[in-house]
Amino acid sequence: MKKHLTQLIESKAFEWGIVAVIVINAIVLGLEITPRAAALMPFFSVIDKVAFFVFIAELVLKLFVYRTDYFKKGWNIFDFVIVLLTALPYLNIATLGNLTILRALRILRALRLMSVVPAFRQVIGTLAYSLSGVGAVGSVLFIAMYISSVLAAKLFGDIAPENFGTLGASLLSMFTIMTVEGWREIVDPVAKEFAFAYPFFVFYILGCAFVLFNLLITVLVSASEKQHREEILREEAATEAIEAKIEELQKTLNEYLSKKG
């Protein structure tokens, strides 16, 4: 029986079934907040519970079949956490306030699409890989933002307390200025008092843009690295193939000469 279950779990049909349940569940959770679909609410509630049951059943089935091997794959742990986390709202142990948030978190089940669909799994893998490559550049950018924020808070905190009054407000303002959205509205009141505020923020914007340029390039270079390595291997193989043929020739000649000599 276990063998049959394994076949079932690993079949394409099972995978697509789970995908369908995830998609339907995600659409239903979206429709729940569409006023025009309010009349269908009880129907949506039933579908959501069925979907929940399917996810629990899938989890139990996989745990039964794979046992502890189940937890050896990162994506399985991801699924496990998602399913258990979104199971919480059905237990009445939480307070009402938390329950709203917990119920809202049910939509996180749609994240399971990332683990179930191979194409998405690959995209997430690529994203994670390029994220790991930008760690250093990202940290430098964050440190620069932190220093600028503290500096701005100490210098401009008294003039514009709503934007630079606290560390949090200042960090948010500096992030907003980096996105360029409404930066003049933040900078103008400060610049009325401090003449050097304009050059300060203009250099900040240019600096952030330049670091982001380089971050893009770092991602790009690390993306082409794999292609590059494959090329090196291919070229080395070609060189070796040619050398092998020449060595064979040399050997033929040497053998003949030594026989003769």
Next chain:
Amino acid sequence: MKKHLTQLIESKAFEWGIVAVIVINAIVLGLEITPRAAALMPFFSVIDKVAFFVFIAELVLKLFVYRTDYFKKGWNIFDFVIVLLTALPYLNIATLGNLTILRALRILRALRLMSVVPAFRQVIGTLAYSLSGVGAVGSVLFIAMYISSVLAAKLFGDIAPENFGTLGASLLSMFTIMTVEGWREIVDPVAKEFAFAYPFFVFYILGCAFVLFNLLITVLVSASEKQHREEILREEAATEAIEAKIEELQKTLNEYLSKKG
């Protein structure tokens, strides 16, 4: 006669004539909404009808010459649909309300430039190719936006109903935040109630920007792929040419030795 027609249709002059009619028609349709050119309206109307007649004549001619072969090319089907769709306003079968929209759609004829001018056809081909390459990354981005929208709607729907009250409003708000345009105006009212709204939306912006970065890189890598494949072929050809020459040498030597041996 059919042979002469084929020659006519496939001549450069015919192609440029059609391009000229499309461009003149597009300019006239644009001038129709320029108040200063209102006096010329009857004149524009005549030109538009002449252009329409030219397109119908071209279509009939091509159908007569190529018969069913006409529909074997994708661009021909594109032309066919455009011409028929923009023929609708001249038939008085539609209601008045629709007629305004149908008349507006006449400008879609200018899209025929894409199918008629070879350089544009190539650009569209490149765009379609790179679009096909970003399908998976684009889907991941859309799923992330959908999950964020549902989450934001459930959490912030009561505080800011105009931005997060319905699924549609929430999706639009999340798209607007992704474009960074006026994001503080959307986020600030929410953040007054929920302290965690700022980190939520800042991570959303950073996440979207990072996925878009990777989308750009995916397009770029797929664009360089073709160049790359050509290079592989060229290198393989070079390697094979060298190997063939060495093998010839080996053969000469072997023949001599076997003759002698």
Next chain:
Amino acid sequence: MKKHLTQLIESKAFEWGIVAVIVINAIVLGLEITPRAAALMPFFSVIDKVAFFVFIAELVLKLFVYRTDYFKKGWNIFDFVIVLLTALPYLNIATLGNLTILRALRILRALRLMSVVPAFRQVIGTLAYSLSGVGAVGSVLFIAMYISSVLAAKLFGDIAPENFGTLGASLLSMFTIMTVEGWREIVDPVAKEFAFAYPFFVFYILGCAFVLFNLLITVLVSASEKQHREEILREEAATEAIEAKIEELQKTLNEYLSKKG
């Protein structure tokens, strides 16, 4: 004497002298609009006239030395036009209204930096080269914008006449929406009447962004093309060198065998 003049004109010192005059002239023209430097106005006027005299003298000198050869270089024609154009305000033939604009155009002399400094000349060359490469993609983008503008004007012109009332207003609005700046302020009033306005403009933004992505990539690929062609040449040279050596071997062997045979 002409030989001495040629040496003078082509000397580094002369070049740097001209650069200095251009830079000083540009700074002075900038200071003219700085209220704090108003007292120095008569002084600035003298400097401007001296700079003008230097440019005229340089032009006369070069024309005397190179004669008609002067006009064989594109950059010389550029210099010639700039100097003559910015000479106009000193002639009192223009009406007063034009004179303000003509006087303002004197700053265009700073553009001569592009023609005089070799590093800038190269940058302009690169920009022109990559501009020529994006012609087709840029045209497709412009046609798409034009079609969208006419469509938007015909559909939304009555609801939002200030943004879509005329072809010009509509083109400007569509360009503004492409820059994403304040797009919600333009789209929101329209969307109150037409439910499909949001998807229309969201697709427009996504489409423009995607074409711009591809434009960036086209520039990039055309930039790497030169590097790529050099690589092909180098590889072909390497392959040929190896083949030549093998052929020499084959020849040695053949000669020996034919002598023996």
Next chain:
Amino acid sequence: MKKHLTQLIESKAFEWGIVAVIVINAIVLGLEITPRAAALMPFFSVIDKVAFFVFIAELVLKLFVYRTDYFKKGWNIFDFVIVLLTALPYLNIATLGNLTILRALRILRALRLMSVVPAFRQVIGTLAYSLSGVGAVGSVLFIAMYISSVLAAKLFGDIAPENFGTLGASLLSMFTIMTVEGWREIVDPVAKEFAFAYPFFVFYILGCAFVLFNLLITVLVSASEKQHREEILREEAATEAIEAKIEELQKTLNEYLSKKG
């Protein structure tokens, strides 16, 4: 003893200790502007002074060990300037007004993370390298902005004095328009008077975007240059290895023939 000190200074533990002090100092300086942490202010003051003492001690130690060799490394000079600059607020020689700014500058110590952590040092190196590569393109962009600013000031200064009244205001406006943030608010009042203002600023935005595109590409090409040069070296090595093997063969053959001949 000096040898022991050298070992101490160059040990990983010492490096990480300094990193820890820098990070703690930066966090404390950030917390100083967080109202909720106001009660801990005296505690923060002590930590700041301890950190300052550690930096001074580190500097003295390194100067004692390396003597004048200390100043041969650029990063050491960077550290030296930072430590001395942020030592100023502890001396009571400055006036009160300056003291606020000097005290604010203490956060610049966090910049020492860039010099102490090797990964960050490398990022700064990459940034500096790509910055050096964009000098010419950046200068062309700045000259274009300067010319546009002077032109806009002279043409539009009377209509919109708050945005184009002075050279400084005009430069700031043109920079703001380049960031696209609120460009319509700047351009609209001007365009009411001058019909050609819209095309002027639209071309300005397109031009800036295009130059920035090319700047990105310049950074990218210079980033791939190193990889490219390595590839050339590797290919040349492969070609030479093959040629050496063929030459060896030719030599064997030649020796045999000359012996025989």
